[in-house]
Amino acid sequence: MDEMLAKKLRILADAAKYDASCSSSGAPKRSAAKGELGSTTGAGICHAYTPDGRCISLLKILLTNYCLFDCAYCVNRRSSNVQRAKFSVEEVVTLTMEFYKRNYIEGLFLSSGIIKSPDHTMELLTRVAKSLRRDHGFRGYIHLKSIPEASPWLIEEAGLYADRLSINVELPTEASLERLAPEKDGAVIQHAIAQIGERITQAKAEKRRFSPAGQSTQVIVGADATTDEALIRKSALLYGSYNLKRVYYSAFSPIPDGSSILPLKSPPLQREHRLYQGDWLLRYYAFTPDDVADATEDGMLSLDIDPKLAWALKHRARFPVDVNRADREMLLRVPGLGARAVDKIIRARRHTRLRLDDVARLTSALKRARPFLIAADYHPAGGLTDRLDLRARLADPPQQLSLF
Amino acid sequence: MGAPTPAPPASAGAGARSGALEAIYLTPGADIDGFRGAARRLAGRGVPPERVLWSIGEAPGLFGTERPAPADDAPLNLPRGVAAIVARVVLHRDPERYALLYDLIWRVLRGERRLLEVSSDPLVHRLERMAKAIARDLHKMHAFLRFRRVEGSDPERFVAWFEPDHHILGAAAPFFVGRFRSLHWTILTPEASASWDGDTLTFGPPGRREDAPAQDGFEAGWRDYYESTFNPARTNLAAMRAEMPKKYWRNMPETAAIPGLVRQAAARTGAMIEREPQMPVKRNPARAVAAMADQAPDSLEALNAIIRRSEPLVPGATQAVLGEGPVGASIAFVGEQPGDQEDRQGRPFVGPAGQLLSRAMEEAGLVRADAYLTNAVKHFKFEERGKRRIHQKPTAGEVSHYRWWLDRELDFVAPRLVVALGATAVLALTGKQIPITRARGPADFEKPYAGFITVHPSYLLRLPDEAKAQAYADFVADLRRVHELGHSLAA
Numbered sequence: 001m002d003e004m005l006a007k008k009l010r011i012l013a014d015a016a017k018y019d020a021s022c023s024s025s026g027a028p029k030r031s032a033a034k035g036e037l038g039s040t041t042g043a044g045i046c047h048a049y050t051p052d053g054r055c056i057s058l059l060k061i062l063l064t065n066y067c068l069f070d071c072a073y074c075v076n077r078r079s080s081n082v083q084r085a086k087f088s089v090e091e092v093v094t095l096t097m098e099f100y101k102r103n104y105i106e107g108l109f110l111s112s113g114i115i116k117s118p119d120h121t122m123e124l125l126t127r128v129a130k131s132l133r134r135d136h137g138f139r140g141y142i143h144l145k146s147i148p149e150a151s152p153w154l155i156e157e158a159g160l161y162a163d164r165l166s167i168n169v170e171l172p173t174e175a176s177l178e179r180l181a182p183e184k185d186g187a188v189i190q191h192a193i194a195q196i197g198e199r200i201t202q203a204k205a206e207k208r209r210f211s212p213a214g215q216s217t218q219v220i221v222g223a224d225a226t227t228d229e230a231l232i233r234k235s236a237l238l239y240g241s242y243n244l245k246r247v248y249y250s251a252f253s254p255i256p257d258g259s260s261i262l263p264l265k266s267p268p269l270q271r272e273h274r275l276y277q278g279d280w281l282l283r284y285y286a287f288t289p290d291d292v293a294d295a296t297e298d299g300m301l302s303l304d305i306d307p308k309l310a311w312a313l314k315h316r317a318r319f320p321v322d323v324n325r326a327d328r329e330m331l332l333r334v335p336g337l338g339a340r341a342v343d344k345i346i347r348a349r350r351h352t353r354l355r356l357d358d359v360a361r362l363t364s365a366l367k368r369a370r371p372f373l374i375a376a377d378y379h380p381a382g383g384l385t386d387r388l389d390l391r392a393r394l395a396d397p398p399q400q401l402s403l404f
Numbered sequence: 405m406g407a408p409t410p411a412p413p414a415s416a417g418a419g420a421r422s423g424a425l426e427a428i429y430l431t432p433g434a435d436i437d438g439f440r441g442a443a444r445r446l447a448g449r450g451v452p453p454e455r456v457l458w459s460i461g462e463a464p465g466l467f468g469t470e471r472p473a474p475a476d477d478a479p480l481n482l483p484r485g486v487a488a489i490v491a492r493v494v495l496h497r498d499p500e501r502y503a504l505l506y507d508l509i510w511r512v513l514r515g516e517r518r519l520l521e522v523s524s525d526p527l528v529h530r531l532e533r534m535a536k537a538i539a540r541d542l543h544k545m546h547a548f549l550r551f552r553r554v555e556g557s558d559p560e561r562f563v564a565w566f567e568p569d570h571h572i573l574g575a576a577a578p579f580f581v582g583r584f585r586s587l588h589w590t591i592l593t594p595e596a597s598a599s600w601d602g603d604t605l606t607f608g609p610p611g612r613r614e615d616a617p618a619q620d621g622f623e624a625g626w627r628d629y630y631e632s633t634f635n636p637a638r639t640n641l642a643a644m645r646a647e648m649p650k651k652y653w654r655n656m657p658e659t660a661a662i663p664g665l666v667r668q669a670a671a672r673t674g675a676m677i678e679r680e681p682q683m684p685v686k687r688n689p690a691r692a693v694a695a696m697a698d699q700a701p702d703s704l705e706a707l708n709a710i711i712r713r714s715e716p717l718v719p720g721a722t723q724a725v726l727g728e729g730p731v732g733a734s735i736a737f738v739g740e741q742p743g744d745q746e747d748r749q750g751r752p753f754v755g756p757a758g759q760l761l762s763r764a765m766e767e768a769g770l771v772r773a774d775a776y777l778t779n780a781v782k783h784f785k786f787e788e789r790g791k792r793r794i795h796q797k798p799t800a801g802e803v804s805h806y807r808w809w810l811d812r813e814l815d816f817v818a819p820r821l822v823v824a825l826g827a828t829a830v831l832a833l834t835g836k837q838i839p840i841t842r843a844r845g846p847a848d849f850e851k852p853y854a855g856f857i858t859v860h861p862s863y864l865l866r867l868p869d870e871a872k873a874q875a876y877a878d879f880v881a882d883l884r885r886v887h888e889l890g891h892s893l894a895a
Binding site: 001005006009010011013014016017018031032033034035036037038039041045046047048049050051052053054055056059060068078079080081095098099101102103104114116117118119120137140151152153156157160183198199202203205206208210251253254255256257258265266269344347348350351352354357358359361362 | 646
């Protein structure tokens with residue numbers, strides 16, 4: 001690989017790394033026909049992990065980090081002094097193909113700073129995807145970060161080649177957007193997300209290809225004063241009304257050459273972790289946004305206990321739950337029981353009465369679950385759920401997933 | 405088949421009824437065929453698990469332990485889930501795997517048909533964990549294997565060296581075929597190798613690390629990428645190691661970067677935080693930022709240039725058919741999509757339906773040249789039947805795909821009245837499916853112009869002859885109302 005290309009790669013990978021979404025999931029399973037290269041697996045594959053514990057699944061780069069926008073939280077804003085570079089369409093295609101052939105990646109996640117105009121930029125992004133598909137028989141995963149300010153027909157075209165389109169909400173409120181991202185407009189973003197959502201649904205019904213792995217978005221956490229409750233409600237709206245596949249939460253991270261209107265310190269990574277847990281409760285545990293809100297204090301999720309446990313501690317009267325009798329919905333509310341463990345419990349109890357040892361084999365978090373459940377040979381003695389020190393006994397030791 | 409028949413074979417010295425152990429020898433690796441044959445034979449004769457000794461390797465001595473042909477024994481009637489877990493667990497390197505699996509089969513055949521549903525059972529629990537370990541090993545092989553290109557190979561040939569934990573090469577290979585079908589490649593492992601020549605998958609003898617190329621031209625670039633995508637402010641080594649255990653590192657070129665990245669992480673983050681916000685060095689590109697807002701096409705010609713360049717959503721059309729008529733026309737007609745003639749000539753409403761529309765307009769006192777005529781969908785969609793191209797109605801998705809252009813087009817033309825010809829035009833203009841028969845007449849499209857709904861002229865062409873005259877008269881009557889509406893709006 002020549003040194004010029006390597007240099008651009010270093011700059012434009014560094015510039016893209018603040019986008020949390022990395023997954024290669026959701027695409028319908030497909031594999032290469034004769035003369036083609038690439039496949040998708042459904043769940044996606046992480047090909048490596050960096051020392052931040054994050055997965056490398058896609059080649060995540062920007063086409064360019066030159067940008068006319070001036071979003072305070074972004075390392076690539078026009079007023080930042082970072083080094084700039086720009087790939088040609090062909091260079092991105094080459095990197096994707098060559099990395100893919102060596103089994104380094106599942107595909108490409110391409111985003112870009114806004115150069116010349118949103119339309120011009122969007123056209124370039126689509127050209128990369130189109131060239132990979134048309135000229136190179138590439139069947140791997142392509143995620144395009146769409147530019148909401150681009151003309152709607154360009155988004156129509158991008159959806160024909162990409163597996164996933166995403167548009168970042170970035171900041172959850174209109175006021176924050178106005179303060180931190182002056183060129184962005186909440187209504188325009190919402191409109192583009194709605195357009196993509198509508199077209200994905202229509203294409204599914206018509207068995208046609210349009211962003212088959214759905215749509216995702218990212219919200220930055222901690223750059224403004226938005227509470228966890230407000231973030232979760234926003235996500236519930238995006239899942240419910242816009243049919244999004246994933247909302248990514250990205251704890252605002254210090255960036256080289258930071259802007260003076262941002263908080264100096266990043267929020268604890270644990271906050272991001274708790275938000276993901278709250279998000280999972282919405283998507284897989286039949287929690288309503290109100291339930292998750294109920295697990296917060298002043299709108300914020302506790303850092304030392306997970307949101308499901310927080311909810312259970314507030315609703316102690318509904319526990320303990322009998323694992324041999326309770327319905328699925330209530331079992332899902334037991335701290336320490338995951339959705340998979342619950343399904344196994346329901347299957348197994350058709351054939352046997354579950355004892356505590358049996359439950360221990362079905363979940364890896366019996367310690368947390370134990371005070372909240374009843375088994376054939378076990379009842380939490382002396383109303384363990386009433387103990388005042390229960391929270392302290394179950395909380396994580398007070399250390400945070402943070403550098404300092 | 406299901407009911408075990410505990411009949412001691414005459415030949416075997418150690419019958420099922422006596423207490424002697426029965427020794428089974430299977431070949432090293434994942435010997436699914438050997439296990440299946442043995443399980444059929446043993447279960448068929450009612451030999452309980454505690455009297456079977458499973459060993460791997462050659463049987464000691466040649467007498468008495470010959471393997472009978474598997475065809476001799478009836479297949480066992482097992483639930484599908486059991487066969488699936490057997491296929492997984494035989495890949496495990498644990499020498500106990502065959503004994504555990506035979507235990508499972510025995511219990512399933514002896515009345516516990518749905519044993520696999522009881523994940524809390526210690527045996528099921530253990531087998532599930534073993535199956536999970538196999539799934540993980542396969543997943544990690546799919547993920548962490550790295551190909552190197554054989555230098556100068558043409559067609560390109562790639563070789564990888566990988567050390568799986570279990571006997572999974574055979575199970576892992578189809579994934580690589582489905583993914584790297586157009587390449588030639590070989591995967592070497594200490595146990596066996598697999599090769600794909602673009603056409604056939606073959607398995608061969610064990611490989612050695614030295615048999616793979618020592619380097620690859622893209623590895624340095626890959627390592628650059630790995631380093632650059634790491635965010636030092638989020639260092640979390642435990643999370644990395646949990647997903648990418650150290651045992652894999654030696655065959656992954658990028659992991660050489662890890663110690664350096666970790667060493668510098670704290671210092672890099674500290675420097676970012678301590679540095680005072682800087683004033684931008686470069687000038688604010690004020691003019692470029694202002695110009696950015698002007699990206700939208702600023703005239704009908706500019707918009708038409710974009711439409712002309714576009715590809716048909718459904719392949720086949722010769723060209724995009726643009727609208728026709730003066731900008732500023734007071735009345736615009738929106739049809740469905742170009743037909744065969746329109747596609748050939750590149751002009752709207754020139755086929756049979758268009759000619760009918762012209763005639764009706766004339767009878768209603770409308771001048772075609774003064775009106776703006778266009779279609780909701782800009783490309784012809786058809787099905788080929790012999791030499792004929794039969795028009796196909798656009799789907800709702802196709803109408804949505806094209807509707808942005810129609811909206812902008814009408815913005816530029818700025819008519820006072822827009823006539824929707826047929827249901828597709830109504831859908832394009834309103835986003836709603838509305839039956840024409842009910843909505844015929846003046847309509848509110850919630851747009852800056854007034855609306856009117858009538859049938860598409862092609863509908864008249866499809867009617868039986870006896871109904872045609874009346875329908876045509878109704879259509880002309882509609883157009884007369886359009887004519888009057890156009891006048892009253894102008895006033």
